[in-house]
Amino acid sequence: MIQFEKFSLRNGLRVIVHRDETTPIVAFNLLYDVGARDEDESKTGFAHLFEHLMFGGSVNIPNYDSPLQEVGGENNAFTSNDITNYYITLPKENIETAFWLESDRMLSLAFTEKSLEVQRNVVIEEFKQRYLNQPYGDVWLLLRPLAYTRHPYKWATIGKEIKHIEEATMEDVKSFFFKHYRPNNAILSVAGDISKEQIEKLAEKWFGDIPQGDIVPRDLPKEPKQLQARSLTVERDVPSDAIYKAYHICNRVDPNYYAIDLVSDILSRGDSSRLFESLIKEQELCSNVNAYITGDMDEGLFVISATANEGVSLEKVEDAIHRELELLNKNGVSDLELRKVKNKVESAHAFGNTSVLNKAMGLAIAELIVDASLVNQEMDFYQAVTTDQIQAYCQQVLVPTNCSTLYYKSNKSK
Amino acid sequence: MIDRKIPPIFKSIEEVKVLQAQELVLSNGVEVGYINAGTEKVLKLEIIMNAGVVDASHPAIAFAAADLIDKGTDSMSANQVATAFDTLGAYVNTEVNFDRTSLSVFCLSRNVEQVLELLLNVLLNAKFPQKELDNYINNQKQKMKVNLERVSYVAKKRFPALIFGSAHPYASTVELVDYDSLRLVDIVEFYTQKLLSKGMRVQASGDVNEQVLKLISNAFSPIELVPNSMVSFPKMVEMRARKQYIEKPNAVQSAIRIGKSLFNRTHTDYVKMQMVSTILGGYFGSRLMANIREDKGYTYGIGSAIVPLKHTGYFFLTTEVGKEVKDAALAEIYKEIKLLQEELITDQELKLVKNYVLGSFLKSVDGPFAQMDKYQLIKDSELNYDYFERYLQTVKNLTKEEVKELANKYLQIDSLSELVVG
Numbered sequence: 001m002i003q004f005e006k007f008s009l010r011n012g013l014r015v016i017v018h019r020d021e022t023t024p025i026v027a028f029n030l031l032y033d034v035g036a037r038d039e040d041e042s043k044t045g046f047a048h049l050f051e052h053l054m055f056g057g058s059v060n061i062p063n064y065d066s067p068l069q070e071v072g073g074e075n076n077a078f079t080s081n082d083i084t085n086y087y088i089t090l091p092k093e094n095i096e097t098a099f100w101l102e103s104d105r106m107l108s109l110a111f112t113e114k115s116l117e118v119q120r121n122v123v124i125e126e127f128k129q130r131y132l133n134q135p136y137g138d139v140w141l142l143l144r145p146l147a148y149t150r151h152p153y154k155w156a157t158i159g160k161e162i163k164h165i166e167e168a169t170m171e172d173v174k175s176f177f178f179k180h181y182r183p184n185n186a187i188l189s190v191a192g193d194i195s196k197e198q199i200e201k202l203a204e205k206w207f208g209d210i211p212q213g214d215i216v217p218r219d220l221p222k223e224p225k226q227l228q229a230r231s232l233t234v235e236r237d238v239p240s241d242a243i244y245k246a247y248h249i250c251n252r253v254d255p256n257y258y259a260i261d262l263v264s265d266i267l268s269r270g271d272s273s274r275l276f277e278s279l280i281k282e283q284e285l286c287s288n289v290n291a292y293i294t295g296d297m298d299e300g301l302f303v304i305s306a307t308a309n310e311g312v313s314l315e316k317v318e319d320a321i322h323r324e325l326e327l328l329n330k331n332g333v334s335d336l337e338l339r340k341v342k343n344k345v346e347s348a349h350a351f352g353n354t355s356v357l358n359k360a361m362g363l364a365i366a367e368l369i370v371d372a373s374l375v376n377q378e379m380d381f382y383q384a385v386t387t388d389q390i391q392a393y394c395q396q397v398l399v400p401t402n403c404s405t406l407y408y409k410s411n412k413s414k
Numbered sequence: 415m416i417d418r419k420i421p422p423i424f425k426s427i428e429e430v431k432v433l434q435a436q437e438l439v440l441s442n443g444v445e446v447g448y449i450n451a452g453t454e455k456v457l458k459l460e461i462i463m464n465a466g467v468v469d470a471s472h473p474a475i476a477f478a479a480a481d482l483i484d485k486g487t488d489s490m491s492a493n494q495v496a497t498a499f500d501t502l503g504a505y506v507n508t509e510v511n512f513d514r515t516s517l518s519v520f521c522l523s524r525n526v527e528q529v530l531e532l533l534l535n536v537l538l539n540a541k542f543p544q545k546e547l548d549n550y551i552n553n554q555k556q557k558m559k560v561n562l563e564r565v566s567y568v569a570k571k572r573f574p575a576l577i578f579g580s581a582h583p584y585a586s587t588v589e590l591v592d593y594d595s596l597r598l599v600d601i602v603e604f605y606t607q608k609l610l611s612k613g614m615r616v617q618a619s620g621d622v623n624e625q626v627l628k629l630i631s632n633a634f635s636p637i638e639l640v641p642n643s644m645v646s647f648p649k650m651v652e653m654r655a656r657k658q659y660i661e662k663p664n665a666v667q668s669a670i671r672i673g674k675s676l677f678n679r680t681h682t683d684y685v686k687m688q689m690v691s692t693i694l695g696g697y698f699g700s701r702l703m704a705n706i707r708e709d710k711g712y713t714y715g716i717g718s719a720i721v722p723l724k725h726t727g728y729f730f731l732t733t734e735v736g737k738e739v740k741d742a743a744l745a746e747i748y749k750e751i752k753l754l755q756e757e758l759i760t761d762q763e764l765k766l767v768k769n770y771v772l773g774s775f776l777k778s779v780d781g782p783f784a785q786m787d788k789y790q791l792i793k794d795s796e797l798n799y800d801y802f803e804r805y806l807q808t809v810k811n812l813t814k815e816e817v818k819e820l821a822n823k824y825l826q827i828d829s830l831s832e833l834v835v836g
Contacts (some may be wrong), residue, residue: 058478059418065699069698069773070767070770072770074698074770074774094422107418110614118709120711121711122707122708122713124711124736125713125734127735129667133564133734136560209415237563238560239562248647268494270500271492284552285548287555287557307557340501343501344503344505347456347522354452354453354454354783
């Protein structure tokens with residue numbers, strides 16, 4: 001059980017406080033409800049580029065990192081298709097520095113041309129390092145637009161193409177900021193040896209006078225139901241053929257989310273999982289195989305990926321995957337299998353709770369999904385999943401017509 | 415109205431209390447280090463074996479032994495072992511480095527008895543089935559082929575030979591062809607003669623109550639370990655600095671590694687040099703990051719570190735930069751090193767780095783698992799807990815003159831080897 005308290009400021013900033021007296025470290029997590037899904041299709045990669053700009057100095061503080069390092073703190077951030085999340089850990093005595101720094105960035109950024117210029121380059125190098133200069137690095141750049149035809153999940157967080165980042169202007173940057181980086185579009189979560197009263201006072205002092213913004217409710221195009229199998233074949237300079245199969249699944253608040261998450265574990269978590277045992281050990285078709293869900297807020301994907309062994313065709317690998325899914329749809333899963341993956345989820349959860357940063361982040365994300373109390377209910381939701389529910393839901397989603405397949409072929413295998 | 419230009423008052427960290435592990439020595443000489451702390455009903459058990467890559471006649475043997483140790487026992491198949499751990503909700507992990515091999519497991523307190531029994535069965539009765547080895551070889555070869563396409567992987571793999579000399583144990587590496595000559599009999603021999611030899615240690619952290627401790631001691635006391643046959647370690651010879659370029663025609667980025675062999679934690683200058691390395695490239699606000707990423711935008715990231723090994727250590731810095739700016743980036747890197755040698759660091763910057771390092775240290779001893787890592791660190795380096803007190807004092811007392819002096823003493827440009835891939 002993670003005990004927490006919650007309050008809101010007049011400007012709409014939601015604050016969650018969790019007390020953990022056992023640690024000298026405080027975690028400060030500020031989540032903005034903006035991600036790549038909120039971008040314009042002609043200006044993708046913006047939420048992420050913006051995350052970089054957040055470190056280029058704010059209106060009253062020219063350098064974000066130095067003052068934090070000076071008080072013994074560390075920070076980082078990440079952007080996903082759904083959210084942009086900033087987090088700090090620092091000695092509890094110096095918690096106010098986190099409030100000072102984060103509130104000033106929320107008030108306004110410095111918006112210097114130099115910072116924009118440099119971060120454009122940094123992000124372009126990141127694009128190259130992680131997506132282009134890596135074997136199989138562009139898989140998600142290809143798979144997203146195949147799986148999604150309308151919903152903005154069709155582009156990756158890094159952006160559709162480098163050009164969009166190169167073309168970002170200061171005007172774009174400013175309007176993005178004032179549209180999304182407002183207190184009533186953010187959730188602050190603080191965990192550590194601190195009290196609610198202390199956090200209330202600090203939140204009011206530093207965030208209280210930041211004006212709220214005019215947040216336009218999100219109205220994204222819904223992805224139409226996929227009725228026909230789709231596929232794409234590419235050839236790349238990689239050593240082995242690989243296959244990626246993406247099936248549309250429910251959103252984050254649907255009870256079936258927990259069922260399909262457990263299915264992905266049954267298929268590929270650990271050496272006793274079905275796909276590992278069958279495709280790698282028994283049939284020796286693949287050198288690695290993976291099943292996972294994207295975990296998105298809106299309707300997401302269930303993905304199976306596999307790398308074929310030398311001399312094994314992708315068709316053969318795909319047949320083997322299909323057989324496993326048919327088996328799942330026809331016979332479901334055993335009680336023992338379900339118990340096993342539930343146990344693993346339970347211990348992973350308990351381990352997650354040993355870190356204040358994990359707890360702070362979990363609370364903020366839960367609050368965004370429905371309510372912070374979700375962190376304490378999720379284990380029950382996983383426990384509540386039944387073998388019947390799993391089979392019924394698999395039959396609904398793990399079918400060929402709901403699937404987009406990427407055949408990623410090696411140009412060396414010819 | 416608050417004046418947002420004025421930072422809040424802060425406290426520098428004066429003291430960091432490191433929670434010490436307690437120790438007990440079993441009748442057969444196995445040392446158990448344990449920390450009973452934490453808020454969750456979970457614990458971590460680690461078995462640290464006194465042999466690593468350098469102790470094997472070929473590094474591939476040590477890697478294979480670590481990977482295959484939990485792939486079946488006399489009475490259980492690989493799948494049965496995995497199913498048993500999974501069913502208990504336990505996460506098993508094996509790791510091997512140059513000097514040691516570890517087998518560890520995370521589990522819920524309520525399952526500790528069964529997990530421990532299983533873990534011991536795996537450790538003592540590992541079977542190493544041929545089929546598992548074949549499978550391992552196939553998967554490793556595939557993985558390596560993919561990795562060899564990555565400039566950063568190639569740089570990491572080839573760098574030790576450049577600084578230690580290719581014949582040195584710390585430069586030994588596994589090549590694709592080595593898998594073809596990997597034999598089960600050698601792996602089994604390494605397992606029985608080296609992994610199950612004296613010097614094995616056990617670590618337990620988290621919810622380690624009296625009862626757990628008793629279980630551990632009952633489990634490990636009866637095991638028999640063979641005498642340890644230490645490999646003689648070659649004396650370090652000073653290598654001439656070398657430059658190497660490995661071309662990868664299709665790469666859009668170049669991986670850069672620069673560094674030299676240095677020393678480990680037992681050296682009096684180790685902590686101070688760690689500070690010099692932090693100033694140069696050891697944190698987000700470091701000089702290399704500030705210049706090469708935040709000013710020039712040449713890279714997504716750049717960093718430097720000192721890696722302590724059992725018998726020595728090395729300094730390195732690493733980055734991946736756009737291919738077209740490779741030379742410009744190299745020039746800037748050397749410029750930053752020279753700057754450390756020629757100009758005194760400002761009081762302000764030194765203070766900042768000290769506070770940052772102390773804060774990181776505070777974080778690095780937070781919670782039972784982190785505290786156990788610290789215990790492992792001193793055991794691995796054959797130090798005692800005084801080390802951390804000395805560490806803190808050294809960090810706090812470091813002067814700007816020392817920084818300059820050490821940069822001159824250990825980071826002369828012509829003593830640094832350079833590897834570029836891409």
